[in-house]
Amino acid sequence: MVTPPRAHESLIDRYTSVRSRTERLAAPLSAEDQMVQSMIDCSPTKWHRAHTTWFFAEFVLGSEQDGGRPWDRPEYRFLYNSYYEAVGARHPRPERGLVTRPSVAEVVEYRTHVDQAMEALLAAGLEDETAEATFMLGTQHEEQHQELLMIDIKNLLSMNPAVGPAYADRVLAPVSDPGPAAWVSFEGGVIETGRNADAPVESFSFDNEGPRHEVRLYDFALADRLVTAGEWLAFIDDGGYQRPELWKSDGWYRAQGEGWDAPLYWRRSPDEPNTWWIHTLTGLRTVDPNEPVVHVSHYEADAFATWAGARLPTEFEWEHAARDRPVAGVFLDEQSDDFRFHPTSAGPPTGDLRQLFGDCWEWTSSAYQPYPGFAIADGAIGEYNGKFMSGQQVLRGGGALTPPGHTRLTYRNFFHPHTRWHLAGVRLATDQPS
Amino acid sequence: MVTPPRAHESLIDRYTSVRSRTERLAAPLSAEDQMVQSMIDCSPTKWHRAHTTWFFAEFVLGSEQDGGRPWDRPEYRFLYNSYYEAVGARHPRPERGLVTRPSVAEVVEYRTHVDQAMEALLAAGLEDETAEATFMLGTQHEEQHQELLMIDIKNLLSMNPAVGPAYADRVLAPVSDPGPAAWVSFEGGVIETGRNADAPVESFSFDNEGPRHEVRLYDFALADRLVTAGEWLAFIDDGGYQRPELWKSDGWYRAQGEGWDAPLYWRRSPDEPNTWWIHTLTGLRTVDPNEPVVHVSHYEADAFATWAGARLPTEFEWEHAARDRPVAGVFLDEQSDDFRFHPTSAGPPTGDLRQLFGDCWEWTSSAYQPYPGFAIADGAIGEYNGKFMSGQQVLRGGGALTPPGHTRLTYRNFFHPHTRWHLAGVRLATDQPS
Amino acid sequence: MVTPPRAHESLIDRYTSVRSRTERLAAPLSAEDQMVQSMIDCSPTKWHRAHTTWFFAEFVLGSEQDGGRPWDRPEYRFLYNSYYEAVGARHPRPERGLVTRPSVAEVVEYRTHVDQAMEALLAAGLEDETAEATFMLGTQHEEQHQELLMIDIKNLLSMNPAVGPAYADRVLAPVSDPGPAAWVSFEGGVIETGRNADAPVESFSFDNEGPRHEVRLYDFALADRLVTAGEWLAFIDDGGYQRPELWKSDGWYRAQGEGWDAPLYWRRSPDEPNTWWIHTLTGLRTVDPNEPVVHVSHYEADAFATWAGARLPTEFEWEHAARDRPVAGVFLDEQSDDFRFHPTSAGPPTGDLRQLFGDCWEWTSSAYQPYPGFAIADGAIGEYNGKFMSGQQVLRGGGALTPPGHTRLTYRNFFHPHTRWHLAGVRLATDQPS
C-alpha cells in the first residue's frame, strides 16, 4: 500500500475498469450458479460481487460520508465482511451458501448504488494519500476476488455429475510441445529481495512484499519451464502417489486420507483407464501432455520434485531469478474468444526462463512469514495480509486466471499446503544442475 | 395403492390440480431460494419440482412411450431419482444443492414437457387399473413433496441471519385461548385397525396402511387438544431440557449433544430473555402461548409427556379414537390471504377431541413397522414405503402444510425420532384419566 | 423386581456364586487386558468389576450403613456409576479407558471390602422385601455385566493385529450338521404375554417384562433352529451385502458407510479368498458352516430374512412359541475345559424348536417399548430399563455367554439395531410356512 495509483490511469478509469471486469466474469453465470458454495474454501459468486462492493462502502465511502446512503443496509455489513474481525460481527464463512436473500438482483443494485457514490467521490477527488491508498487497495482486492471467483466457480461446476456444464463453451486445439526442460543457473550471494519502499512510485504493492531486505542465497538453478501434465503422468505411472518415501509426512497422510491419485479435476476415463480427463472452465476434455500441470497441492509438488531428484525453489530464489524479466505471460483475458481459461504450452525453448509470469502460480518451498521488520498496519486494513502468516506456503508468478496487471516481481500469493482448487503448478529447482 | 381415483374427479383434473399447486407454492421463491439445500434432510425446491416430474416420466410415461421424448435427458434420470435403487444409479442426496444446472427455468421446461405428455396420455386413457394406480400414486407423491417443499424452504429461510426473510409477508393477530385440556376416554378391546382392502372404493391409500388387522387395546384416554406453546414454556421453565429423568437415553444424548433448549426455530429475544421468538413462514414473531407447539422431536414429545405425568398415544389408539370423526381441520391453504402457514388455536372446548386432523402431525409412541401380513410390492414402486420401516416413529393426523384431501384416518406418516424440521406436535394420552 | 429370591438358594450363596464367577471370568486377563476400552460401546474389564461392586455399595450398603466404610472413596461413586443420572455426576462413558488409577489391584481390594460388608449384612438379614429385591437386582445386574465383560473383551482382543491372542486357548473339533431348517407352526389368537405379577413366587424378573397383557397374534411359524454360518455364506455369495432391495434404508446406509461385507469378526483369508476366518474367544479359526451365525446386526438379520423369503419373529410370537418349553441350552460354562465360548450346532432335528434358549440371542422384529401399563419405578433404580425404550430392538433367548440361570421365557434383552459386538443371531419366521 506504499505507492499511489499509476500515473497513466485516472482513478475513475481504474475503478470502472476493475468493476466492469467483475461483471463480465459473472455474466455467463445464472442466479443458481452464483448462489452456491461448493466447499468451505470457496464462496458464491454472488458473495464475491457483494463483498468487493462492501470493501469500498466500508473503507472508502464509509469514511467520507454519512447518513441516507441507499446501499447502506446493516445486514450487508454483517453478510459481506469476509474476515475483518475489527469491523464487527460477521457471518460464518461456511454458511455463505445458505443466504439466498439478498438475491443476485439485489446485489447488482448494491453494486450500482456504490458505483454511483464512488464515481461521485472520485470525481470530487480523494482527500489525501491515505484515501488514495485505500482506494487502490480496494481495486487490487477486487482483482484478487476476480481470480477467486473463477477458481470457485470452476470448483462448483466440477460438482455437477452430468458431463458438460462449462463456464465457456469452446473447442480447443492441442497445444505445442515445449520440449524437455533445461536448467538455468544463478549465482548465490547476499542479495536484496522484496519491495523497496523508497523506489520510484510506479505501482501498487501489498504490505507483505516489504520491507526490502537482504537474504543469503547459494548457487541454484531453476527449470526453464513449468512441469507438464505429461511429466505428471509419468510420476503417476511410476507410483508417485503410492510411494511414501517421496512425500513429507503431513502430505502423505492427507493424500492417503483423501485418496488422491492424480491432480484435482483429473479423472480416468471410465472406458479407457489409461486416458485421463480433466475438468476445465471450458468443459471436460482429455489431459494435454504439453500443458502445465495445475491443481496440485504443495504436498504433491514437493513429492514430484523429490521424485524428479530436484526440489522446489525458495521464494527468494524465484524472485532473484525473475528480477529484470518482463511481467508478461498468459493472464486472464475473458474478452478474447479463443482464451483457454487454462495454462498453455511454454512454447519452444528460448535458452532462458519461460512461463515465469502467467499460466499458473508456482509453489515455492518458503513458508509464508513476515519479512524482517514487517509491521502490521493499524486498523482493520491491518488484517489484510499479516494474520495469514502461519501455516501457508508462498506462491509466486501469477496465472491464467489472474487479471492482467495484477501481479508483479515481488507479489506473494499464499495458500495452505493441502489446497488444490486454485491454479497452482510446479517449477523445479536444484542446488547444482545435473 | 389399492383403489382407483375418486369418482368425482377426473384424472386430468386431478393431475392439473396437483401440479398447479406445486407451481403456486414455488411462485414466491427466487431462483436462489429454490437452489439451496439447507441440510441433508432437506432438498432444494428446484429438486422437488423436478423429482415429482421425474416420477411421472419414469413410472407413467416411461411405460407408455418410447423415443424422441423432449423431456427425456439421461441426466434427469440420474439427478431426480430420490431413492429408488432399483431404477438405477442416482445422485447422492447430500449433494443436491451443488447441482446448479439444469436451472430453475430448465426445470420449468421439463415440467411443461411432461405435463403436455401426461395430459395427452390421460386424454387417451390409461390402459388398465395398474396404470391408474401408478398415476394416482404419482399425484399423492407430489402432494407429499408439496409438504416437504414447504418445510424445507422454511428450514432454508431460517438459516438467513438477517431478520425478516419470510415465505409470505403478513401480520398475524394473536390466536384465541383454547382453555385447559381435558381427557376423552375410550374403552379397550380387540379392535380392527388399518385400511380394509375390500372396503368400498372411495379413496386412495398407501400400501403401508394395510392389511387391516386386529389389535388388542386397553382402556385409554386422549387429551382433547394438542399441547400448546404456553404449556411448552412451562416445561422449559420447569427445567424440562435439563432433567435427564424425563428423557429416554437416546433423546437425552441427542438433546445434550446438540444443545437443545427449546423447539426448533425458537430463540430467546436478545434483549428480553423471557421472551421467545419463533421463525415461521410468515417471518420472525413472538411465540403465541395459545398455538400448538410444533417442531419438536419425538424425544422432546416423549419427555414432555413424562413431565406431564402422561404418555404419547400408540398409533392404534389414535386411529381408534379418530374413527368416525371427520377429516377436517387446518390444512394447506396457500390461496387464502390470511392463511397462517402454521397451526392455530384449538378454539373453545367442545367436549370432544379437537385438532385430530390438521394443524400439525402428532407423534405416536409406535415404531414404524409393517402390519401383520404386509408384503412389499414388486419393482421400484415397492421401495415406496417398506424400506423405511426401521428406526422411525409413526405420526398421525396431518398439518397446516399438508395439502387438503391428502390425509385420512389410516394415513401413517413417519420420521426419525430426532427430527424436528417437519410440522410435528404433541397430543397426550394416558391409561387412566386422572 | 417383583419377586423375592428363589427359596432354594440362600442369599449368601447367591451372592458368593455370582461374585466368584466375575472373578473367574477376569482371571485369564492381564492388567493390560483389563484396562482398555476398545470402542465406545464397550467398557474395560476393570470397570465392569468395579461398577458391579459399586451397585451393591450404592444401592444395598449405602442405605444400610454410614461412616467409616473402607470402600467408600468418593471418586468411586463418580467413576463407577454407569448411567444413573439421579445418583449424581458420573464419568463420561467414552473415557472409561483413560482412567488408569485405581489399578486392577485396587479394584480387587474394593471388591473384597464390599464383599465383606455384604456378607456381614446378609448374615444379619436384609430388613425388608424391598432390600431383598434390590439385592437380587444387584446380582442379576452383575450377571448382565458378566456377559458384557465377555463380549467387550472379545472385541478388544479382536483389535490386536497379531494373529493369536485368545481368551482361552483350545483346539476345537468341527460341529455336527444340524440338517435343513423346518417350520414349526403356531396358531394365532389373543394370547397373554409378559410376566404375571401375581404368579407364584419362583424367580426374579425385571420390571420391563411386565405387566402381563394380551396381544393379538396371527398364525405364524418359526424355523426350528438358528440360521447357520453356512447359510450366511450363501447369502454373501448371492450378493446379499450388495443388493439394496433386501435392506431397510437405515441398514443399507450403515452397511455401505461402514463397508460391511460379512458378520463382525469374519475376515477373508488373505491367501484363499473363499475361506473365511472368524475371530473367537478361543482364537482365530475358520468359520464352521454348521454353527449358528452370530455378530450380525438387526439390519443384517432383517436383510437375510428378506433374502430368504421370510421375516424375523415378533417378540410376542417368540414368547408364545417358547412358552412351556424348558429354559435349556448352551450357556456360559467357564469351568468346563471343552466349553467353546461360542454357539454350537443345533444337533439333529427333533421335530420341534431347537436352540430356543442358549447358543445366541435372537433378534426380533419388535422395537423395545414399554408394555401397556408399564410404569417406571421411583428413584435411581427406575433408570434401570425404562430409559432405553427408544431406538432399540428386543432380543430373546440367551446365549453361550449368558450365565446359566440368568435368562427366562419373558426376558427382554435389547440393543440398537446397528450393533454387532454382542452375541446375536437369527431365527426366521413366516406368516405361512411354504
Added chain:
Amino acid sequence: MVTPPRAHESLIDRYTSVRSRTERLAAPLSAEDQMVQSMIDCSPTKWHRAHTTWFFAEFVLGSEQDGGRPWDRPEYRFLYNSYYEAVGARHPRPERGLVTRPSVAEVVEYRTHVDQAMEALLAAGLEDETAEATFMLGTQHEEQHQELLMIDIKNLLSMNPAVGPAYADRVLAPVSDPGPAAWVSFEGGVIETGRNADAPVESFSFDNEGPRHEVRLYDFALADRLVTAGEWLAFIDDGGYQRPELWKSDGWYRAQGEGWDAPLYWRRSPDEPNTWWIHTLTGLRTVDPNEPVVHVSHYEADAFATWAGARLPTEFEWEHAARDRPVAGVFLDEQSDDFRFHPTSAGPPTGDLRQLFGDCWEWTSSAYQPYPGFAIADGAIGEYNGKFMSGQQVLRGGGALTPPGHTRLTYRNFFHPHTRWHLAGVRLATDQPS
C-alpha cells in the same frame, strides 16, 4: 549422524546409561498406566519401551546377525515400527493403545533379550563408522523417546478426573521471583549457523542440523529469560484469548474451535475463579507466577508476543545468541528427590541471557525446513527427520524433561504449531529493544 560417539564414554557405558534411564522413568508406572494412549499424538509407555528396543533390533542387530534370535517375533516388527515406511507395514499409530498383548512383562523380556545381544555386539566391537553412527543414533533416539514418554504419561494422568494421581509425589515450595525481563541486544550481519560437518569430533548431531551455512540477520534483541506464568495471567486477564487481532488466522480458529482460555493443564479452581490450578507430574497444584509458562501452542506463543509488542525469535537468531554459551540448565533429573519435573524460576537477573538451555523448549518463528544443501540419507534412517519438514515449527533449547546431554546449540526440535502437550514455552524477541 556425522560424528562418532564421544571419546570419554565407551559405547557399552553409553548404551547401559541410556537404557537404564528408560527403565527408571517407567518404574513408577503400573501396567495399566503403561498401556493407555491418551490421544493420537501420544503413545503408551509400553510402546515407547518396545519401540526404542525395536530400533536397535532392526537397525543395529538386524544388520549384524541372522536366525534364532530370541527377541525376533515378527509381530514386533509390525507393532513397534513408528513411521519407517521403508521397513515395511506398520501398525496404525492411533491404535497403539488397543494392543494389550504383548504385555508389559513381555516387553521387559524383549528389552532384556535385545540388551544382552547389544552388549555382546558392543563388546565384540561394531564393524565400522556407519555402524557406530547408527548405534549412536539409536541411543539419541531413545533419549528423545524418554522425553516423549514423560510428556505422554503426563497427558494420560491429566485425563484422570479424580484429583491426585501424580507421577511423583512431592510437595514443592514456591520458586523465587526472577524479576522483570530485560532485552539483550545482538548485532546482525551475515553469520554462520548449523552444524559444521568438518568441526572437531566432539558430539553427535542429527542430519537436520546441517549443512552449516550463512544467513543474513538484522539487529535484534532477546528477552533475558522465559515468559513467566505470572505474565501469562496478565495476558489472560487482558482478554488475550478473546482478541482476534492478536492472533494468526489459523491459531484463532483453533483456539476458538477448541475453547482455549489458558495453557493446557491449567484450570480455574471451582471455588475461587481467580485461582488457577495446574496439572503437573507432581500432582495438581496452584500456578506459581514465577515459573515459566509451558504447554502453550505456537499460536498462543505468537499471540502473546504480539500482545507484548514483541515477536518470537527466528531459530537463527536464537542460535546466534546462544553461541558460545554453556549448555547448562534444568534438565531431566529423575534420580534427585527434589526434582520438580517442571521448569523453575530463572533466578535473579545476571545481565545476560538466562534459561537458554533447560527449563523448557522455546518456540521460534521459523518453520521447520531443510537447510540449504540438505539431503535425505538413503534407506529407512533417511526418514528420521526429513519427512517432517512440512507444517511444523522449530523449537530450540531443551527442557526439564530432556535427558541431560541430549541437547546442544544446533539442536532443532519441531512440533506442529497447534500442539501443547510437550514442554514448550516462550522467549520474546524484538527488532529494536524498546
